[in-house]
Amino acid sequence: MVGPARFMTLLSCFELGIVDAIQKKPGQTAAQLGEAVGVKPDAVEQLLFLLVKERMVACDERTGGYTLDALADVPERDLRRALTYMNMIKVVALRQLFYLTESARTGTLVGLKELYGAEGTLYGAVAEHRDLRESWATLMDTVTARIDPWFFENVDIPAGSRVLDLAGNTGLGAIHTYQMKESPGLKVTTFDLPEKEEEALANFRAHGVADHCSFIGGDVFEGIPSGFDVVLIKHFLDMFDRDDVFRIVKGVHRTLEVGGQLHVMVPVYPEDIHDTDNYNVDFFPAFFIGATMGQGGPQKLSVYRRWLEECGFTVTQAISKDPAEIPNDVIPIPALLSATKER
Amino acid sequence: MVGPARFMTLLSCFELGIVDAIQKKPGQTAAQLGEAVGVKPDAVEQLLFLLVKERMVACDERTGGYTLDALADVPERDLRRALTYMNMIKVVALRQLFYLTESARTGTLVGLKELYGAEGTLYGAVAEHRDLRESWATLMDTVTARIDPWFFENVDIPAGSRVLDLAGNTGLGAIHTYQMKESPGLKVTTFDLPEKEEEALANFRAHGVADHCSFIGGDVFEGIPSGFDVVLIKHFLDMFDRDDVFRIVKGVHRTLEVGGQLHVMVPVYPEDIHDTDNYNVDFFPAFFIGATMGQGGPQKLSVYRRWLEECGFTVTQAISKDPAEIPNDVIPIPALLSATKER
Numbered sequence: 001m002v003g004p005a006r007f008m009t010l011l012s013c014f015e016l017g018i019v020d021a022i023q024k025k026p027g028q029t030a031a032q033l034g035e036a037v038g039v040k041p042d043a044v045e046q047l048l049f050l051l052v053k054e055r056m057v058a059c060d061e062r063t064g065g066y067t068l069d070a071l072a073d074v075p076e077r078d079l080r081r082a083l084t085y086m087n088m089i090k091v092v093a094l095r096q097l098f099y100l101t102e103s104a105r106t107g108t109l110v111g112l113k114e115l116y117g118a119e120g121t122l123y124g125a126v127a128e129h130r131d132l133r134e135s136w137a138t139l140m141d142t143v144t145a146r147i148d149p150w151f152f153e154n155v156d157i158p159a160g161s162r163v164l165d166l167a168g169n170t171g172l173g174a175i176h177t178y179q180m181k182e183s184p185g186l187k188v189t190t191f192d193l194p195e196k197e198e199e200a201l202a203n204f205r206a207h208g209v210a211d212h213c214s215f216i217g218g219d220v221f222e223g224i225p226s227g228f229d230v231v232l233i234k235h236f237l238d239m240f241d242r243d244d245v246f247r248i249v250k251g252v253h254r255t256l257e258v259g260g261q262l263h264v265m266v267p268v269y270p271e272d273i274h275d276t277d278n279y280n281v282d283f284f285p286a287f288f289i290g291a292t293m294g295q296g297g298p299q300k301l302s303v304y305r306r307w308l309e310e311c312g313f314t315v316t317q318a319i320s321k322d323p324a325e326i327p328n329d330v331i332p333i334p335a336l337l338s339a340t341k342e343r
Numbered sequence: 344m345v346g347p348a349r350f351m352t353l354l355s356c357f358e359l360g361i362v363d364a365i366q367k368k369p370g371q372t373a374a375q376l377g378e379a380v381g382v383k384p385d386a387v388e389q390l391l392f393l394l395v396k397e398r399m400v401a402c403d404e405r406t407g408g409y410t411l412d413a414l415a416d417v418p419e420r421d422l423r424r425a426l427t428y429m430n431m432i433k434v435v436a437l438r439q440l441f442y443l444t445e446s447a448r449t450g451t452l453v454g455l456k457e458l459y460g461a462e463g464t465l466y467g468a469v470a471e472h473r474d475l476r477e478s479w480a481t482l483m484d485t486v487t488a489r490i491d492p493w494f495f496e497n498v499d500i501p502a503g504s505r506v507l508d509l510a511g512n513t514g515l516g517a518i519h520t521y522q523m524k525e526s527p528g529l530k531v532t533t534f535d536l537p538e539k540e541e542e543a544l545a546n547f548r549a550h551g552v553a554d555h556c557s558f559i560g561g562d563v564f565e566g567i568p569s570g571f572d573v574v575l576i577k578h579f580l581d582m583f584d585r586d587d588v589f590r591i592v593k594g595v596h597r598t599l600e601v602g603g604q605l606h607v608m609v610p611v612y613p614e615d616i617h618d619t620d621n622y623n624v625d626f627f628p629a630f631f632i633g634a635t636m637g638q639g640g641p642q643k644l645s646v647y648r649r650w651l652e653e654c655g656f657t658v659t660q661a662i663s664k665d666p667a668e669i670p671n672d673v674i675p676i677p678a679l680l681s682a683t684k685e686r
Contacts, residue, residue: 003346005629008440015444042584046628046640095438097351101358241385285389286348297389
């Protein structure tokens with residue numbers, strides 16, 4: 001019940017610069033902090049109560065001076081990552097979730113429509129709305145940079161393969177594929193909506209991989225290009241309900257030759273849904289249904305495994321990233337499924 | 344970080360009628376529930392994951408059928424009260440808190456302005472906006488009905504007193520005073536903004552107390568009427584920063600004769616701010632600063648005691664309601680301070 005208030009109180013203490021001011025000059029009172037950041041001392045004191053309760057900040061009862069408590073031990077890099085998450089959730093989801101019930105009922109993003117006049121999904125709206133784009137893209141780049149190395153460590157891409165990165169956006173996945181799996185003759189193609197082509201090609205040139213990477217424009221529901229040995233689907237299947245997941249995976253199965261490989265990276269729910277250390281079911285349904293797609297949400301790894309097999313694949317690998325290797329503030333637990341078309 | 348998503352996922356399961364549908368006919372699958380409430384089964388399954396995780400609802404892995412788990416043991420009355428709270432927080436605070444940082448910086452309700460075009464406080468906006476009014480008033484009536492008996496049990500109002508209910512809104516507190524403290528000659532006056540007069544007088548008539556209750560219109564910061572033996576300030580001081588609390592309490596002190604009594608009811612923070620069982624500091628600062636007043640927030644009981652004495656009163660009683668007597672879903676811990684003007 002206090003979730004939205006806790007969330008914004010904590011974030012506001014950072015946005016207002018209160019935490020920075022305490023860090024720069026420990027021992028300041030609410031009055032001094034208020035003057036430093038341009039906020040009435042009463043509001044500084046009120047907002048800091050929560051951080052004192054949670055022992056992120058300490059308050060000396062005698063002097064009224066504040067110092068960093070647990071926050072003092074958080075490395076700057078971790079703090080920035082957590083704040084990037086919180087900012088994304090604030091901008092992309094907080095207000096939009098007010099309309100979650102209507103979004104679930106209609107399968108559309110009522111909040112995005114009401115607040116931004118945007119039809120369609122968040123992924124369309126980010127093109128037109130800078131605040132959405134910046135909060136979203138900043139987080140996604142952080143996520144991709146951290147998770148792609150794990151993905152490519154665990155994926156076998158034979159030398160000289162022709163690789164298709166399905167829904168590969170503006171080419172970052174293709175670039176990572178080439179950089180992390182380089183082999184003579186390796187060719188990687190990004191497949192996404194035609195409007196992404198220009199930026200993707202520019203990215204290929206900027207990373208010096210234009211001779212090895214290319215772009216094909218199209219819609220995954222209208223036809224998937226053939227002529228590839230390996231197909232990658234990263235951060236994509238979780239955006240859709242079961243019917244559409246099946247359309248995508250069956251589409252890939254049709255276009256692959258026998259022996260062709262599919263590698264899927266997707267966030268998953270824990271097999272024991274009661275796992276209280278895992279926050280994925282707390283977050284994703286509302287996030288996908290109410291803020292980004294109007295549908296979708298992850299599944300358990302065992303469900304994705306079954307779905308791939310129901311679409312004709314033989315699953316050769318299904319692993320989750322060890323939660324112990326994932327920082328506390330990072331919500332998705334990514335999983336990797338590898339599969340072969342055997343007939 | 345998952346606070347806003349948890350909050351709305353839970354509330355949406357009620358708003359969509361999913362919980363009711365499970366209760367009416369246990370054992371239904373997501374497909375059956377989806378048909379019953381008009382929501383795609385995929386979304387029903389996604390939203391219910393959280394309730395299954397929290398063991399409010401159980402899901403039979405074999406049949407996919409849902410039954411109420413912990414929710415089955417919650418009395419209807421308690422459930423309605425919790426949902427009244429959640430609905431109020433959704434309507435009055437959820438979207439508004441997006442603007443908490445700007446509200447703290449300016450001391451104004453930026454969210455209320457952006458979303459409703461309203462200047463001023465929530466208490467002004469409820470007059471014009473039905474959704475705000477209904478969610479707010481429904482909760483406030485519930486709170487008053489539950490807490491007023493405790494207040495009057497612990498307050499001594501001598502027979503025949505002239506009582507002033509400061510910021511008494513539309514008269515409910517005056518009515519309760521008369522009903523719970525009836526004595527020969529007892530007169531109770533509601534003091535609030537002049538626009539409340541008509542409704543207050545109608546309420547007095549409807550409750551048959553028009554001969555004993557009256558209304559004075561005015562602004563607490565411009566002058567408090569004199570000629571009273573007892574002044575009540577309920578649910579009011581927590582809405583203001585320290586300066587304004589002092590203006591109000593000193594104003595009361597000036598108008599009372601020596602021997603006059605003041606009784607204050609106000610939510611308080613725990614004396615040990617680290618108390619993890621108490622959610623007041625999680626909720627109130629953001630709620631007052633970002634959603635209702637642009638300032639304010641409760642204090643500890645010891646702080647209110649000190650403030651009353653600094654304003655010239657002698658405090659004769661300072662008690663908090665036993666948290667064990669307050670249902671889990673109710674956020675404020677009310678306290679009562681009684682004080683006398685001794686000179």
